[in-house]
Amino acid sequence: RSGEMAKLTQLIDNDVFRAYATYTTIVLLKMMLMSLVTAYFRITRKAFVNPEDTASFGKGESAKKYLRTDPDVERVRRGHLNDLENIVPFLGIGLLYALSGPELYTALLHFRIFAGARIAHTFAYLIPLPQPSRGLSWAVAYAVTISMAYKVLTTALYL
Amino acid sequence: RSGEMAKLTQLIDNDVFRAYATYTTIVLLKMMLMSLVTAYFRITRKAFVNPEDTASFGKGESAKKYLRTDPDVERVRRGHLNDLENIVPFLGIGLLYALSGPELYTALLHFRIFAGARIAHTFAYLIPLPQPSRGLSWAVAYAVTISMAYKVLTTALYL
Amino acid sequence: RSGEMAKLTQLIDNDVFRAYATYTTIVLLKMMLMSLVTAYFRITRKAFVNPEDTASFGKGESAKKYLRTDPDVERVRRGHLNDLENIVPFLGIGLLYALSGPELYTALLHFRIFAGARIAHTFAYLIPLPQPSRGLSWAVAYAVTISMAYKVLTTALYL
Numbered sequence: 001r002s003g004e005m006a007k008l009t010q011l012i013d014n015d016v017f018r019a020y021a022t023y024t025t026i027v028l029l030k031m032m033l034m035s036l037v038t039a040y041f042r043i044t045r046k047a048f049v050n051p052e053d054t055a056s057f058g059k060g061e062s063a064k065k066y067l068r069t070d071p072d073v074e075r076v077r078r079g080h081l082n083d084l085e086n087i088v089p090f091l092g093i094g095l096l097y098a099l100s101g102p103e104l105y106t107a108l109l110h111f112r113i114f115a116g117a118r119i120a121h122t123f124a125y126l127i128p129l130p131q132p133s134r135g136l137s138w139a140v141a142y143a144v145t146i147s148m149a150y151k152v153l154t155t156a157l158y159l
Numbered sequence: 160r161s162g163e164m165a166k167l168t169q170l171i172d173n174d175v176f177r178a179y180a181t182y183t184t185i186v187l188l189k190m191m192l193m194s195l196v197t198a199y200f201r202i203t204r205k206a207f208v209n210p211e212d213t214a215s216f217g218k219g220e221s222a223k224k225y226l227r228t229d230p231d232v233e234r235v236r237r238g239h240l241n242d243l244e245n246i247v248p249f250l251g252i253g254l255l256y257a258l259s260g261p262e263l264y265t266a267l268l269h270f271r272i273f274a275g276a277r278i279a280h281t282f283a284y285l286i287p288l289p290q291p292s293r294g295l296s297w298a299v300a301y302a303v304t305i306s307m308a309y310k311v312l313t314t315a316l317y318l
Numbered sequence: 319r320s321g322e323m324a325k326l327t328q329l330i331d332n333d334v335f336r337a338y339a340t341y342t343t344i345v346l347l348k349m350m351l352m353s354l355v356t357a358y359f360r361i362t363r364k365a366f367v368n369p370e371d372t373a374s375f376g377k378g379e380s381a382k383k384y385l386r387t388d389p390d391v392e393r394v395r396r397g398h399l400n401d402l403e404n405i406v407p408f409l410g411i412g413l414l415y416a417l418s419g420p421e422l423y424t425a426l427l428h429f430r431i432f433a434g435a436r437i438a439h440t441f442a443y444l445i446p447l448p449q450p451s452r453g454l455s456w457a458v459a460y461a462v463t464i465s466m467a468y469k470v471l472t473t474a475l476y477l
Contacts, residue, residue, distance in 0.1 A: 011258050018317035021255045025311050028248040032301065035244060049237065052287050078367065084243060084402060085353060089346040091251045092409045096339045128370050142350065152343050158336035170417050177476035180414045184467050187407040191463065194403060208396065211446050243402060250410045 016107045020098035023111035027087050027118055034080035037126070038073060045070040079125040083118070086138070089145050090114055097148035100155040110144050117141035175266045179257035182270035186246050186277055193239035196285070197232060204229040238284040242277070245297070248304050249273055256307035259314040269303050276300035334425045338416035341429035345405050345436055352398035355444070356391060363388040397443040401436070404456070407463050408432055415466035418473040428462050435459035 011017055041047070047070030048054050054063040094114075098107065117140040124134035170176055200206070206229030207213050213222040253273075257266065276299040283293035359365070365388030366372050372381040412432075416425065435458040442452035 015317060018315040021259075021311055021315040022317050024251050025255060025308050028251050029305075029308055031244075032248050032304065035301070050234070050287065050293075052290050052293070055289060075368070080244065081240075081399075084247065085349075085398065088247060088402065088406060088409070089350050091247070092342050092346050095254075095413075096343060100339075128368065130373060131370050134368075134370070142353070145350065146347075149343050149347055152339055156336040156339040158333060158340050174476060177474040180418075180470055180474040181476050183410050184414060184470050187410050188464075188467055190403075191407050191460065194460070209393070209446065209452075211449050211452070214448060239403065240399075243406065247406055250406070254413075 015104050016098050016102060019104070019108050019111050020094055023115045024091060024094060027083075027090065027115050030115075030119060030122065031080070031083040031087050034076060034083060034122075038076045038080065041070065041073045041076055045072060047073050075128070076126065079122060082121070082125070082138070086118065086141055086145070090141070090148075093145055093149045093152060096152045096156065100152050102151060110148055114141050114144040117144070174263050175257050175261060178263070178267050178270050179253055182274045183250060183253060186242075186249065186274050189274075189278060189281065190239070190242040190246050193235060193242060193281075197235045197239065200229065200232045200235055204231055206232050234287070235285065238281060241280070241284070241297070245277065245300055245304070249300075249307075252304055252308045252311060255311045255315065259311050261310060269307055273300050273303040276303070333422050334416050334420060337422070337426050337429050338412055341433045342409060342412060345401075345408065345433050348437060348440065349398070349401040349405050352394060352401060352440075356394045356398065359388065359391045359394055363390055365391050393446070394444065397440060400439070400443070400456070404436065404459055404463070408459070408466075411463055411467045411470060414470045414474065418470050420469060428466055432459050432462040435462070 042053075046057075046066045047068050048066050049069075051063075051067060054066045057063045057066055094111070097110070102110075117137045121134060121137035121141065123129065124137055128134065201212075205216075205225045206227050207225050208228075210222075210226060213225040216222045216225055253270070256269070261269075276296045280293060280296035280300065282288065283296055287293070360371075364375075364384045365386050366384050367387075369381075369385060372384045375381045375384055412429070415428070420428075435455045439452060439455035439459065441447065442455055446452070
């Protein structure tokens with residue numbers, strides 16, 4: 001049993017894999033934070049979507065008025081969905097990239113730029129900053145993912 | 160070739176990894192079930208979003224009236240999106256956690272509570288149960304993911 | 319250190335894992351393409367959702383008229399979300415399946431049919447093709463994922 005464990009943990013002992021683990025966890029935690037920001041705006045703006053969520057505000061019409069959309073809530077939700085659309089490819093392609101034997105320096109560069117760009121994207125979306133801030137930060141993270149995909153396909157291609 | 164295979168399958172022979180594989184497959188299948196529930200409500204409520212989906216109901220205005228939103232359909236879709244937002248972090252952070260060498264007992268506890276909480280969340284959302292049922296089940300699964308992320312970062316941190 | 323690297327890269331040397339890496343990267347890139355298609359339609363249809371995105375069209379009412387939904391944009395967005403709902407399960411269950419020691423022939427069959435069905439689904443959604451084109455391509459990819467999940471659970475089950 002301990003022999004198996006040793007071989008498993010050797011994956012997490014590899015520097016490139018550790019870097020992948022670190023930055024993936026950071027961007028996934030950042031994405032999870034969007035749920036809390038949504039909840040914060042729903043409560044402070046009193047803008048809910050499920051009738052059972054407004055029950056504590058009373059019954060009938062007095063509670064129904066809180067079943068509404070709010071621009072700030074919708075903005076956070078769009079940011080959250082954009083995270084899903086871009087962090088899911090990073091999760092999968094980044095894992096395969098980390099296993100494709102890249103140089104540590106190159107791998108760190110990819111992971112750091114991706115994480116930095118997605119954090120910048122969140123600020124650009126939520127503040128919001130004038131364009132092209134949001135567009136650029138989105139494009140940088142997108143390009144990093146394409147670059148990793150290229151490495152995976154040139155290393156592992158088996159159709 | 161058989162030597163390589165042996166080393167690959169040794170991952171799936173590890174108890175913690177097998178537990179991760181089992182519970183991840185369960186929660187992903189549960190998430191996939193939401194597609195079928197959405198389809199069921201779309202068909203029984205006759206509430207569609209794509210014009211080509213209502214073609215069998217006839218042409219023109221007679222079909223157009225089925226292009227509408229339905230509260231039950233929208234509720235299932237929100238549950239599905241909430242699954243995506245929470246199961247994607249589990250998929251990534253859980254994998255890294257399983258590779259970070261946790262105790263089998265601790266790992267099972269994390270996986271079981273997460274899966275149980277997400278199944279409870281689905282029931283709370285679809286029935287729907289009065290709050291704080293849905294909020295609590297969401298928070299429990301969220302906290303489990305944070306706990307796994309903490310283990311990953313303390314084991315693997317490489318910035 | 320080089321010994322560790324050798325063991326890591328042996329994963330990417332395994333044929334089943336290489337096939338998984340290839341098809342996963344392909345379907346994730348296909349999903350990422352949906353972002354570009356959305357951007358293309360938003361710009362050509364002049365249909366935006368964030369006020370800061372229309373600032374270049376001028377100020378006040380002249381820009382506000384571009385804050386609107388467009389049927390083509392919404393169609394691409396639904397296709398994108400459907401990708402997320404179906405490719406995330408493939409990402410997780412497919413990885414576990416690849417590690418569960420399937421025959422190379424069987425694994426390739428699963429991966430190829432999944433990727434083909436999801437590409438067909440995108441064409442069926444965006445053109446759009448009359449039903450049941452979209453429904454069938456969706457169901458085929460769904461069934462492939464269920465089949466892989468069955469293999470994972472029968473190989474690795476640890477509750």
